[in-house]
Amino acid sequence: MPRALISVSDKRGIVGFAQGLVELGWELVSTGGTAAALRKAGLPVTAVDEVTGFPEILDGRVKTLHPRIHAGLLARRDVASHTSALAEHGILPFDLVAVNLYPFQTTIANPDVSFEDAIENIDVGGPSMLRSAAKNHGCVIPVVDPKDYGPLLQMLRAGTVPEEHRRELAAKVFSHTADYDAAIAAYLTTPEERLPQRMTLSIERLMPLRYGENPHQQAALYVTEEPRGIRDLRQLQGKELSFNNILDIEAAMNAIAPWANRPACAVIKHTTPCGIATGRSALEALQKARAGDPVSAFGSVIAFNTVVDRTIAEALQDLFVEVIVAPNIHEGALAVFAAKKNLRVCEWPVSSRTGTFDWKRVRGGFLVQDRFVFDPSELGWTVATLRQPTPAEWEDLRFAWAAVATVKSNAILLARDEMAIGIGSGQMSRVDAAFMAVHKARQQGHATAGSVLASDAFFPFPDGLDEPAAAGITAVIQPGGSVKDKEVIAAAERHGMAMVLTGRRMFRH
DSSP, X not given: OOEEEEEESSOTXXXXXXXXXXXXXXXXXXXXHHHHHHHHTXXXXXXXXXXXXXXXXXXXXXXXXXXXXXHHHHOOTTOHHXXXXXXXXXXXXXXXXXXXXXXXXXXXXXXXXXXXXXXXXXXXXXXXXHHHHHHTTTTSEEEOOGGXXXXXXXXXXXXXXXXXXXXXXXXXXXXXXXXXXHHHHHHHSOGGGSSOSOOOOOOEEEEEESOSSSTTSOEEEEEOXXXXXXXXXXEEESSOOXXXXXXXXXXXXXXXXXXXXXXXXXXXXXXXXXXXXXXXXXXXXXXXXXXXXXXXXXXXXXXXXXXXXXXXXXXXXXXXXXXXXXXXXXXXXXXXXXXXXXXXXXEOOOOOOTTOEEEEEEXXXXXXXXXXXXXXXXXXXXXXXXXXXXXXXXXXXXXXXXXXXXXXXXXXEEESSSBEEEEEOSOSSHHHHHHHHHHHHHXXXXXXXXOEEEESSOOSSGGGXXXXXXXXXXXXXXXXXXXXXXXXXHHHHHTTOEEEEOSOOOOOO
């Protein structure tokens, strides 16, 4: 009679799986709660302590850590010395192990969890059984994922589990235990070791993608255990998301993140805004963001930080858009969007995602940094010029400073009435970025006179102000910190500009 060792915290599907094994003539061996669940379903179960001859002790910390368990898991049936050792000690082998682990990740996701509770949810016996079975997968079938119960039963009923499938199940076990250990290591890393000597990145494939940035590149979306991340994105309609769509969605949600208390809209092309604005309503924010650069809005990703209703959907009917993303999409909006079958419509909860890392891939390694989160405080801001910004300029400077944070460096953004009217991004020279911002504003018919300017980093030379001054920009906000700050400030004074220094750079490479 083949034997199965079953011990699961996640009991989804376990009764049906065990019932299928019993019908095929298998003996079930199980631990505490799992054994009780199987007995309640009327299935015959042998308790682990009957196999080991030793009771569970230390509040369940020790129950399966025993030679009668692990010898039965690790013995190779094709090695005579192994089979004779089992016979000598009266140990029966196991043919299948179905185990999943204490819910450590779920436990620590609770911000109020105590350290003691977290530690008690570190599984020791479960990983040991899984690793033993996976190492010996040629003889013992290791099962860690409830999704594998059904297909495995079909194979057993057909009479065999192919070697390649056993190997896949074993690989899944080692991936699972590696993820589990990575979560524990991250939890135990002290704040003083925020960037420790060794980091383990645990990622899971969420979905394959049609292709990568270009059609000849294969691609897939992998997700981490990070809370409130891309795994929370929910697609409501449209074609499948592409590699580039996902990059733009991430950029779009970052672009609207600074405005938690008022409606905001960002129009994204190639991961940088071509339009961004706030408004008294989501509709007004959309109208202003789209007006910033209506030509570039074609084929964009548009994000909102608030509800998208039917009015918003109707306002977008005349524009080709790749993706609409917001925290909530009303049914009325979906009814309108449904006319555009290919339009991707997604919901994604807004989150600041503080305390997490930003990873950037380089060949053979990663660059790791704290994730950028816009700081709305004005601590350390100073007005460097004699002329103070007017109240209206202050409002636009605050908006422009938040908006420029998501534009690729070198970045210059012109704003009026809390709306971007010209954006210069990704330029090698800050002079060129300023020229591009003014050019884009004029190209779309925006009056630049009286608008304000934000720069994501300092002006290295005074000439960066020449183009904006000629365009009538009246106030500038920038980090400061150049060795030529005095000359830059003096240039602002000559042009009659107010200049605010924030003391913080906001590069986005």
